């Protein structure tokens with residue numbers, strides 16, 4: 001992991017709600033545990049909902065607000081929230097996705113994961129999805145660090161490049177289901193950024209899922225005035241980024 005002399009292209013995959021469907025309801029289950037955590041700190045249900053939403057919106061991660069303003073131990077939070085999820089019952093390996101990863105041309109491309117979760121959750125998800133052997137490196141939110149950063153904070157992306165030994169951000173390919181995370185990478189000059197907006201589903205603030213009508217998104221499209229390319233299925237990456245896949249499959 002992390003060969004610093006590697007000058008291949010690099011593909012960064014977000015993990016949660018990108019490598020598995022939001023219909024797994026993992027984000028809701030996480031949201032419920034986070035809510036319970038706020039309540040365990042002495043907040044009413046109403047205050048808990050309000051703070052959860054505010055911190056998620058403001059910092060990209062509820063835990064960020066909890067550590068900044070409430071002196072919460074992030075590792076305790078992680079154990080009780082992400083660590084307590086019955087993931088094995090919620091997600092299954094997806095052969096189509098594994099094939100997509102296998103079809104990436106490793107002579108030219110490295111594959112890394114870039115997540116706002118802690119490494120325990122990230123590694124667990126990759127293992128359950130049977131993608132762990134196809135991922136070369138992982139950048140995660142280091143809850144053990146006093147003032148850890150997360151997407152979409154610029155310093156998080158800068159650290160990610162350092163960890164992977166990338167000096168030229170134009171070599172980066174990045175896909176995430178959170179549009180703000182994609183926009184942040186684009187602002188930092190990451191070369192090829194795609195917003196994954198799962199067909200029929202979109203995550204909204206606080207980890208809740210709502211149905212959206214993206215029936216008209218049959219293929220990759222550029223949507224909105226921020227010039228973000230949107231896909232509704234990771235298979236579309238084969239068309240959006242043909243240069244990273246093996247020629248003869």
Ligand SMILES: [Mg+2]
Nearest residue numbers: 014016017177
């Ligand atoms: Mg995600």
